[in-house]
């Protein structure tokens with residue numbers, strides 16, 4: 001960690017603050033000839049002095065370092081040159097020149113000795129203020145994985161049960177075929193974002209900051225954006241997709257097609273494509289999981305006397321035994337007559353039949369007599385249990 005102790009580099013080199021780069025170079029050369037260890041063998045003071053002027057020259061001969069030093073009275077390579085530039089523009093002066101809204105006078109940067117937990121207090125707060133303001137320019141340019149895509153696919157009742165092929169059109173980002181994701185065509189031009197200045201103005205509250213241009217990184221030069229993808233590196237393509245629907249596919253089931261999502265950027269892996277299956281209805285069958293539900297009318301005599309009746313199943317007609325005395329609303333289970341499971345090998349659901357007793361319309365005298373006779377033989381009151389409870 002570099003020392004933050006205040007040193008007057010201008011005084012060390014014996015130049016004025018307004019000194020040009022040439023003045024500094026000349027001053028350093030002159031002093032270097034005088035204090036160079038080769039010229040002063042064994043002279044500790046000369047050696048020390050040579051170190052000082054070298055350090056001063058190192059900072060002042062570098063335009064970016066000099067700006068930071070001018071601004072804060074010390075140099076640290078942890079300070080972003082763009083932040084120093086912005087601070088300068090905003091008027092965060094040191095040495096009593098402060099007239100910006102944030103007063104740095106209260107922080108004593110020089111007190112922080114290196115390695116004594118000094119990264120906190122003043123230095124830390126200072127860093128925090130700027131890291132918030134300049135997050136935009138530190139956009140990641142590394143590999144970014146592509147995003148996942150999700151599509152809902154409507155599959156009709158029978159395709160979901162028996163399996164088949166579903167087709168749909170998906171829109172996904174693909175690596176640009178012209179620039180292969182590089183976003184540029186290689187040619188160099190003046191950066192359109194900063195018009196070649198390498199800096200752009202950003203608003204921070206009511207203050208204006210000049211920061212390093214995020215487009216060109218301060219170089220002022222930008223490569224020609226690829227005309228196919230307009231510099232995005234990706235293009236949007238609508239493409240037909242055909243995929244297999246497994247027999248027994250359930251409503252709401254998610255199918256993952258790895259790598260079929262949006263393309264990644266800067267060499268990042270592609271995302272995945274998720275297909276959410278929505279199975280269609282059927283006028284007679286209701287499907288819940290692997291079970292099939294059906295409501296089936298039976299006659300009074302079938303319900304009372306019992307018998308075998310034909311029932312529609314997803315595999316065709318099947319016989320169901322109705323026990324004598326079956327009530328309306330009663331559920332009868334037909335084992336393994338449901339959907340062949342897509343997940344549990346060799347198993348299938350049941351068909352659940354809800355019996356609905358169909359009461360006959362009595363139109364002839366003979367039937368009327370029989371029913372009256374039946375009532376006489378069966379005088380029990382079906383409401384008896386209800387009366388008992390009220």
Ligand SMILES: [Zn+2]
Nearest residue numbers: 191194213216
């Ligand atoms: Zn630029």
Ligand SMILES: [Zn+2]
Nearest residue numbers: 176179226229
């Ligand atoms: Zn392109």
